[in-house]
Amino acid sequence: MTIAFVGHGYVGLVTAAVFADLGNTVWVVGRTKEKIEKLKKGDPLIYEPGLTELVRRNISAGRLHFTLDYKEAVVPSNVIFIAVGTPSKPNGEADLTSVFAAAEEIGTSLVGYKVVVTKSTVPPGTGKKVSEIVNRFKPEGSSFAIASTPEFLREGTGLSDTMHPDRVVIGTNSDRAREILTELHKPIDGKIVHCNVETAELIKYASNSMLATKISFANAISFLSERVGADVERVLEGVGLDKRIGRSFLYPGVGYGGSCFPKDVKALIAIAGEHTYDFTLLKAVKQINDEARQNFVNKIVKHFGSLKGKQIAVLGLAFKPDTDDMREAPSIDIITSLLEKGAKVIAFDPIAMDKAKPKLPKSVTFAHDAYEAATGAHAVAIVTEWNEFRQLDLVRLAKGMKSLVLFDGRNIYEPSHVRDLGFMYYGIGRM
Numbered sequence: 167m168t169i170a171f172v173g174h175g176y177v178g179l180v181t182a183a184v185f186a187d188l189g190n191t192v193w194v195v196g197r198t199k200e201k202i203e204k205l206k207k208g209d210p211l212i213y214e215p216g217l218t219e220l221v222r223r224n225i226s227a228g229r230l231h232f233t234l235d236y237k238e239a240v241v242p243s244n245v246i247f248i249a250v251g252t253p254s255k256p257n258g259e260a261d262l263t264s265v266f267a268a269a270e271e272i273g274t275s276l277v278g279y280k281v282v283v284t285k286s287t288v289p290p291g292t293g294k295k296v297s298e299i300v301n302r303f304k305p306e307g308s309s310f311a312i313a314s315t316p317e318f319l320r321e322g323t324g325l326s327d328t329m330h331p332d333r334v335v336i337g338t339n340s341d342r343a344r345e346i347l348t349e350l351h352k353p354i355d356g357k358i359v360h361c362n363v364e365t366a367e368l369i370k371y372a373s374n375s376m377l378a379t380k381i382s383f384a385n386a387i388s389f390l391s392e393r394v395g396a397d398v399e400r401v402l403e404g405v406g407l408d409k410r411i412g413r414s415f416l417y418p419g420v421g422y423g424g425s426c427f428p429k430d431v432k433a434l435i436a437i438a439g440e441h442t443y444d445f446t447l448l449k450a451v452k453q454i455n456d457e458a459r460q461n462f463v464n465k466i467v468k469h470f471g472s473l474k475g476k477q478i479a480v481l482g483l484a485f486k487p488d489t490d491d492m493r494e495a496p497s498i499d500i501i502t503s504l505l506e507k508g509a510k511v512i513a514f515d516p517i518a519m520d521k522a523k524p525k526l527p528k529s530v531t532f533a534h535d536a537y538e539a540a541t542g543a544h545a546v547a548i549v550t551e552w553n554e555f556r557q558l559d560l561v562r563l564a565k566g567m568k569s570l571v572l573f574d575g576r577n578i579y580e581p582s583h584v585r586d587l588g589f590m591y592y593g594i595g596r597m
C-alpha cells in the first residue's frame with residue numbers, strides 16, 4: 167500500500183519507518199526545508215533507539231520518501247495519517263492548529279478516494295472538524311473517509327511498540343476505510359478494537375490519564391509512606407502483586423513528564439469541563455504530580471537548611487530514559503527551583519543535553535559524565551533513571567564530592583548499600 171504521514175516527530179517518523187519496513191511505500195510530509203533535507207539523508211532528527219538504521223534501510227530500499235510538497239505525498243497514497251503535534255494551550259486545551267492546517271493541505275491535494283486518519287492525540291469531535299475542513303478544500307470529484315487510529319507507542323521503545331502494540335484502535339464510521347486500515351495493520355500484532363471516531367479519540371486520553379493516575383497514586387502513597395515510616399517500594403510490591411491491580415506504572419518518583427501525560431491529563435480535564443463534567447479525580451492527579459517534583463526539592467532544602475552556595479549535581483534531564491525528549495521534563499522544574507533557592511547546578515544527561523540547554527536557565531553548567539558533574543558537588547540528585555546511573559562507581563563518585571549526599575528521585579539504589587559507602591541517602595517514600 168502507499169501511505170503518507172504528515173509530521174515526522176516521535177510518532178510520525180517512527181510509524182512511517184515501521185510501515186515502510188513492512189513493505190509499504192511511505193511518504194512523509196514536513197514543512198521545514200532543512201529538516202526534510204536531513205531526513206532524506208537518513209538523519210532522523212530525534213533520538214529513538216534503532217530508528218536511524220530503520221530509516222536508512224528503508225530510504226535505500228526506495229520505500230521511504232520525504233517531501234515538503236503535500237501533493238507529492240497525498241496523490242499516490244491510499245491512506246494519509248495526520249501525526250502532527252497537539253500541544254497544550256495555556257488553558258490546558260489541546261491546540262489543534264497544526265491538525266487543522268494539515269487537514270486543509272490534504273483537502274487541497276485530494277485526488278480520487280483517500281482515507282484521512284488522525285494519529286495525533288485529539289479531543290473527541292476533532293475527526294468531524296477535520297472532515298469539514300477536508301470537505302471544504304477538496305477538489306470536485308475527489309472523496310474521502312475519516313478515521314482515528316490513536317498511537318500508543320512509548321518513546322525509547324517506539325519501534326517495538328509500533329510492531330507489537332497491546333492493541334490497535336481503528337475508529338471510523340466507514341466500512342471501506344475500516345477494511346483498508348485493517349488490511350494495512352495486518353502484520354502488526356495486537357488486538358484490533360473497532361469503534362467510531364469519537365470512541366477512538368477518547369480511548370487515547372482515557373489510557374494516558376489512567377496511567378498518569380497510577381503514577382500519582384504511587385506518589386501519594388509515597389508521601390504517606392514517609393509520614394508513617396513505611397517503605398513505599400514494598401508497599402507497592404504488595405499492592406501490585408494483586409492481579410486486579412498489577413505493578414506497572416505503580417512507581418513513585420519525581421512525577422510524570424514528557425510530551426503526553428501532562429498535556430493529555432490537562433486536555434481531558436478541559437474536554438470534561440467543556441461537556442459540563444468536573445473531572446475532580448484528574449485534577450487531583452495533576453496536583454499530586456506537581457507535589458512530587460516539589461517534594462524532591464524539599465528533601466534537598468531540608469537536608470541543607472539553605473541551598474545558598476551549595477553545588478548540586480543533577481543526573482538525568484530527559485523526562486525518562488532512552489529518549490532526548492525534554493517536553494515537560496521534571497528536571498526543568500526541579501533545576502529551576504534549586505537555582506531559585508540559591509544552589510549551583512551541574513547537570514549531565516547521556517543523550518538529552520543539546521535539547522535541554524535551551525529549556526534550562528543559563529546558569530546551569532553541563533558536565534561530560536556523572537563523575538565530572540559530581541566533582542565539587544555537595545550532593546548528587548538522580549532525576550532520570552538512565553541505566554548508566556544504576557550502577558555508578560559510588561566510591562569514585564565520592565572522591566570528588568564536597569559532602570556525600572545522594573538524593574535518589576527514582577529509588578534506583580538500595581539505601582543500605584549507599585549508606586555503607588558513607589553517603590547520606592534520601593529516596594522517595596522510604597527511609
Ligand SMILES: NC(=O)c1ccc[n+]([C@@H]2O[C@H](COP(=O)([O-])OP(=O)(O)OC[C@H]3O[C@@H](n4cnc5c(N)ncnc54)[C@H](O)[C@@H]3O)[C@@H](O)[C@H]2O)c1
Nearest residue numbers: 173174175176177178249250251252264267286287317321
Ligand atoms: N511522543 C509520544 O510518545 C507520543 C505517543 C503517542 C501519541 N503521541 C501524540 O502524537 C502526536 C505527535 O506527537 P510527537 O511526539 O510525534 O510530536 P513531535 O513534536 O515530535 O512531532 C510533530 C511533528 O509535526 C510536524 N508538524 C507540525 N505542524 C505541521 C504541519 N502543519 N505540516 C506538517 N508537519 C507539521 C512537526 O514539524 C513535527 O515533525 C501528538 O498528538 C502526541 O500527543 C505522541
